[in-house]
Amino acid sequence: MKKGDWLLLISEDGYKHVVRYSGRRIETIRGFLEPSDLEAARYGDVLTTSLGHKLYVLRPTLYDIMPHLRHATQVIYPLDAEFIALVAGIGPGSVVVEAGTGSGHLAALLAWRVGPQGVVYTFEKRPNFAEIAWGNIKSLGLEDRVELAVADVVSHGFGVKNADAAVLDMGDPWNAVGAALRALRRGGALVIFSTTVDHAQKSLSALRRAGVLDINMAELSARFWKISEGEMRPETRTVSFTGFVIWGRSPGIKL
Numbered sequence: 001m002k003k004g005d006w007l008l009l010i011s012e013d014g015y016k017h018v019v020r021y022s023g024r025r026i027e028t029i030r031g032f033l034e035p036s037d038l039e040a041a042r043y044g045d046v047l048t049t050s051l052g053h054k055l056y057v058l059r060p061t062l063y064d065i066m067p068h069l070r071h072a073t074q075v076i077y078p079l080d081a082e083f084i085a086l087v088a089g090i091g092p093g094s095v096v097v098e099a100g101t102g103s104g105h106l107a108a109l110l111a112w113r114v115g116p117q118g119v120v121y122t123f124e125k126r127p128n129f130a131e132i133a134w135g136n137i138k139s140l141g142l143e144d145r146v147e148l149a150v151a152d153v154v155s156h157g158f159g160v161k162n163a164d165a166a167v168l169d170m171g172d173p174w175n176a177v178g179a180a181l182r183a184l185r186r187g188g189a190l191v192i193f194s195t196t197v198d199h200a201q202k203s204l205s206a207l208r209r210a211g212v213l214d215i216n217m218a219e220l221s222a223r224f225w226k227i228s229e230g231e232m233r234p235e236t237r238t239v240s241f242t243g244f245v246i247w248g249r250s251p252g253i254k255l
């Protein structure tokens with residue numbers, strides 16, 4: 001392992017600790033792991049802590065890491081983020097525009113999806129949020145496929161043409177629909193994430209006014225289960241609502 005690597009430390013009885021290796025000793029409730037042991041280890045190895053517990057050192061997935069990134073704003077849940085990527089057809093090589101960057105969680109997932117041949121142009125109007133988002137994106141090694149600009153997309157637009165997808169997760173996305181359509185190629189996907197019914201209605205009206213094709217809306221939820229033997233049941237604490245994903249396809253520039 002080297003400084004900056006993300007680690008998933010996991011025991012056979014289900015204890016889990018996600019951490020970014022800083023070059024210093026890692027403290028867990030199962031004991032310490034010393035830098036000399038960590039630096040000699042590779043993903044897949046099993047290390048013994050100062051208290052004699054065995055911990056597997058695995059490479060965490062983005063899903064494991066996302067809750068451990070910095071939060072400066074409300075952030076997208078991984079389920080919504082993946083669904084957004086799916087309905088927008090975002091995959092290897094896609095060119096995506098996104099606003100607002102917020103804490104960069106959605107930008108990170110989209111960057112992961114577009115791969116090294118794609119690019120995510122993400123826009124955030126508040127410099128302090130942009131700085132935190134950039135730190136998150138860099139901590140994941142995704143900075144080569146993300147262009148982050150501090151700008152207000154309602155007043156300045158995206159300055160990009162022929163994007164494959166535009167994603168809006170911001171307070172007033174209905175005011176950025178024109179800018180998003182100007183950034184998209186004909187047929188490109190426009191996705192809005194709205195957290196209230198009132199905002200969803202305003203977004204839907206803006207999409208209809210702009211002639212967006214094939215408009216859809218969905219809300220997603222996942223019910224996690226406790227799977228201890230002899231005690232199988234849904235988890236009692238759960239996130240029951242995150243927001244509405246609204247999406248459609250650009251008819252080409254009419255505005």
Ligand SMILES: C[S@@+](CC[C@H](N)C(=O)[O-])C[C@H]1O[C@@H](n2cnc3c(N)ncnc32)[C@H](O)[C@@H]1O
Nearest residue numbers: 075076100102103104105106124125152153170
């Ligand atoms: C809910 S957060 C986005 C969270 C982000 N999707 C994530 O997963 O980390 C909304 C962000 O949009 C930004 N924003 C709002 N209006 C904007 C605009 N007109 N242009 C650029 N950013 C904007 C806000 O400053 C805020 O950081």
